[in-house]
Amino acid sequence: MIFFAACAANQGDLVVEEARKAGSEDVRQTQSGVEFEGTWETGMRFCLYSRVASRLLMALYIDEDTKSDEELYESTLSLPWEDWIDPQHTMKVTCTTQSCRWIRNNHYAALRVKDGICDHIKEKCDGLRPDIDTDNPDVVFHVHVQGDTVKWYIDFSGEALHQRGYREDQTEAVLKEHLAAALISRSEWKKTVNDGNPGIFMDPFCGSGTIAIEAALMAADIAPGLIRQKPYAFQTLPGFDEELWNTLRSEAEEKRQKALDERDIRIYASDISGKAIRIAKEAAERAGVDGLIDFKEKDFLSFTEANVPGESGYIVTDPPYGERMRVDDIDRLYTGIGDVLQRYFKGWRATILTGSSDLLTNIDMKPDRTNTLYNGGILCQAAHYIIFTDKEREALIEKAKEKKRIRLESPLSAGAEIVYRKIMKNLEKLKDEMEKEGVTCYRIYDADIPEYAAAIDIYEGKWINLSEYAAPDYIDKEKAEERLNEIVFATERATGIDLENIYIKERRSQKGAAQYNRLATSNRFNIVHENGLMYLVNFQDYLDTGVFLDHRPVRKMIQEKAEGKRFLNLFCYTGTATLNAIKGGAVSTVSVDASSTYLDWAIENLKLNGYPTDIENFFYRDDAIDWLWETYDRYDLIFCDPPTFSNSKDRRTFDVQRDHWKLIRAAAMHLAPGGTLIFSTNFRRFRMDERILEDFTVEDITSETIGKDFENDQNVHKCYLIRNKVKVSLPRKRTFKAR
Numbered sequence: 048m049i050f051f052a053a054c055a056a057n058q059g060d061l062v063v064e065e066a067r068k069a070g071s072e073d074v075r076q077t078q079s080g081v082e083f084e085g086t087w088e089t090g091m092r093f094c095l096y097s098r099v100a101s102r103l104l105m106a107l108y109i110d111e112d113t114k115s116d117e118e119l120y121e122s123t124l125s126l127p128w129e130d131w132i133d134p135q136h137t138m139k140v141t142c143t144t145q146s147c148r149w150i151r152n153n154h155y156a157a158l159r160v161k162d163g164i165c166d167h168i169k170e171k172c173d174g175l176r177p178d179i180d181t182d183n184p185d186v187v188f189h190v191h192v193q194g195d196t197v198k199w200y201i202d203f204s205g206e207a208l209h210q211r212g213y214r215e216d217q218t219e220a221v222l223k224e225h226l227a228a229a230l231i232s233r234s235e236w237k238k239t240v241n242d243g244n245p246g247i248f249m250d251p252f253c254g255s256g257t258i259a260i261e262a263a264l265m266a267a268d269i270a271p272g273l274i275r276q277k278p279y280a281f282q283t284l285p286g287f288d289e290e291l292w293n294t295l296r297s298e299a300e301e302k303r304q305k306a307l308d309e310r311d312i313r314i315y316a317s318d319i320s321g322k323a324i325r326i327a328k329e330a331a332e333r334a335g336v337d338g339l340i341d342f343k344e345k346d347f348l349s350f351t352e353a354n355v356p357g358e359s360g361y362i363v364t365d366p367p368y369g370e371r372m373r374v375d376d377i378d379r380l381y382t383g384i385g386d387v388l389q390r391y392f393k394g395w396r397a398t399i400l401t402g403s404s405d406l407l408t409n410i411d412m413k414p415d416r417t418n419t420l421y422n423g424g425i426l427c428q429a430a431h432y433i434i435f436t437d438k439e440r441e442a443l444i445e446k447a448k449e450k451k452r453i454r455l456e457s458p459l460s461a462g463a464e465i466v467y468r469k470i471m472k473n474l475e476k477l478k479d480e481m482e483k484e485g486v487t488c489y490r491i492y493d494a495d496i497p498e499y500a501a502a503i504d505i506y507e508g509k510w511i512n513l514s515e516y517a518a519p520d521y522i523d524k525e526k527a528e529e530r531l532n533e534i535v536f537a538t539e540r541a542t543g544i545d546l547e548n549i550y551i552k553e554r555r556s557q558k559g560a561a562q563y564n565r566l567a568t569s570n571r572f573n574i575v576h577e578n579g580l581m582y583l584v585n586f587q588d589y590l591d592t593g594v595f596l597d598h599r600p601v602r603k604m605i606q607e608k609a610e611g612k613r614f615l616n617l618f619c620y621t622g623t624a625t626l627n628a629i630k631g632g633a634v635s636t637v638s639v640d641a642s643s644t645y646l647d648w649a650i651e652n653l654k655l656n657g658y659p660t661d662i663e664n665f666f667y668r669d670d671a672i673d674w675l676w677e678t679y680d681r682y683d684l685i686f687c688d689p690p691t692f693s694n695s696k697d698r699r700t701f702d703v704q705r706d707h708w709k710l711i712r713a714a715a716m717h718l719a720p721g722g723t724l725i726f727s728t729n730f731r732r733f734r735m736d737e738r739i740l741e742d743f744t745v746e747d748i749t750s751e752t753i754g755k756d757f758e759n760d761q762n763v764h765k766c767y768l769i770r771n772k773v774k775v776s777l778p779r780k781r782t783f784k785a786r
């Protein structure tokens with residue numbers, strides 16, 4: 048017989064192994080499952096033991112030359128369906144197609160096959176035909192069309208194989224049984240089970256208990272078919288050998304008893320929800336493994352050393368993710384998971400499943416390997432971690448140090464040597480000056496060598512933000528990659544900063560919302576210092592770090608001008624200008640930005656420096672231009688650093704060259720008498736509109752706001768002081784008449 052085992056995407060290799068264990072020697076993995084040959088016994092054994100497959104079909108007939116739906120009907124009509132069904136039984140037909148030009152609708156193809164079967168039975172059974180039952184049929188036929196090849200199958204397993212029967216009630220987010228089994232099979236724990244020594248297994252986010260129950264079934268060598276509540280479809284098919292089936296079940300029972308007698312099974316499951324623990328316990332009882340699992344109501348983030356059941360073990364878990372949790376809460380959860388694992392589970396291994404791979408960046412560990420699987424249509428990632436002991440970590444650190452020593456002692460390539468020398472020359476020129484000014488974050492290289500186009504910024508002597516300018520399309524990709532590597536190695540050699548603290552980004556022309564898109568969701572922030580203040584910077588999640596280094600002199604100027612002033616920060620970004628205004632003695636500040644992410648970041652910056660965020664310093668999430676037209680307050684000092692280009696849902700696009708005159712007019716309406724607007728832009732070809740030059744007092748201070756580290760790029764930004772013109776009223780000239 049030829050069988051086809053359907054399975055979830057990316058799990059075919061596990062089902063291939065199951066088919067071989069069932070006795071098949073001819074197994075082929077396909078795009079949608081696994082095809083294998085064997086006897087009825089092979090098929091029954093597969094159904095009994097399979098943990099990962101979702102359905103098993105048995106091929107009845109094959110036609111390799113069908114070219115139309117009419118030929119499909121005629122071929123179906125000619126087959127001996129009376130061997131499998133009679134008029135007293137109900138049936139259902141399903142259909143799938145692949146690379147077939149003559150079938151446009153699977154449902155229509157299934158109807159043609161259904162008609163062929165029914166018409167054949169009517170002809171053989173005196174006009175009687177089987178009824179159709181789509182909910183609970185006695186027999187299910189399936190037809191698969193690939194190109195011109197048609198295969199007719201009969202459902203051999205019946206109810207989906209993953210439906211073991213132990214789940215009744217369940218929590219909100221449920222991992223199906225066969226996917227839980229696949230996840231466990233991917234973990235290192237499965238190897239210990241195969242060796243007969245399961246070791247300690249834990250699921251600290253057990254929910255309905257599916258992972259823990261599937262682990263118990265594996266550890267105790269319990270075939271899923273032994274706990275299945277409903278009979279298999281093959282038990283009602285012609286050719287079923289009940290005696291052979293009973294023999295197979297007896298063999299499975301003996302394996303279960305042997306494993307229970309010989310194996311030390313220790314499985315722990317916990318969850319913060321008492322309801323989940325109750326549901327999980329009841330499911331474990333129905334599965335017959337409740338005596339193998341220690342269930343506890345416990346918040347994993349409150350675990351201590353006393354809650355860890357051994358010096359080594361295996362965690363396989365599916366923590367919460369998705370819309371049912373707030374972004375901040377779920378980020379904190381995954382950060383906490385990483386903290387608990389590294390603090391209390393040293394020497395363990397962990398497999399963590401998530402439907403949002405970005406969340407894994409919150410776990411401060413690098414996965415040893417990853418797998419993907421689909422759960423209810425959601426692409427999930429399983430990350431496998433080795434949690435090192437202190438001794439293992441020290442050994443790894445020493446190994447990394449040795450690798451770094453060897454790397455630093457090895458000669459650089461010719462290209463890397465050129466970049467290295469240039470960076471060293473820049474550092475020699477800048478370092479003393481920056482230290483004298485108390486500057487800890489500055490640019491050390493900016494495409495000084497055209498072939499090596501990148502901007503390199505050093506932060507606190509600890510981190511490097513390396514922004515590679517996108518290579519032109521005509522540059523060979525391999526050559527571009529080689530040059531980037533040379534820049535990185537040259538930077539490490541020149542600065543002594545570890546490769547892991549060199550953050551690389553590609554900088555290309557950005558328009559609209561793209562310039563603010565997240566690159567990742569690490570939520571890892573570091574603290575840097577400037578002008579007596581602290582800023583939070585993020586090197587991984589965004590193209591920019593949270594502080595524009597070229598505006599350092601502008602921020603210092605704001606601090607010097609702010610005393611006693613009411614300060615307005617338009618397009619405030621992360622609030623660094625606002626911080627300087629407060630530090631300089633501003634009596635109040637207002638910060639406006641359309642991004643809630645950046646406003647939250649700005650508020651955190653104020654908190655970091657101990658400044659109030661509820662009184663005196665106000666934040667508004669709004670389009671800056673709309674806000675200017677909708678409010679009336681006046682300010683003594685306004686800072687406006689708009690994007691070069693942006694989109695808004697509520698108005699047309701903003702282009703700084705085209706629209707700056709409107710923006711400046713709107714901002715100037717909010718200037719108090721004698722007030723100053725500091726206008727800055729990074730648009731390199733910017734030219735101030737003549738209308739602004741005519742109507743306002745404009746002072747170009749660009750050269751004064753370019754730091755020493757940017758002096759080779761005088762176009763990095765433009766900066767102006769703009770004031771309302773003072774109108775002077777002269778007294779009217781009096782004339783006198785002679786008497």
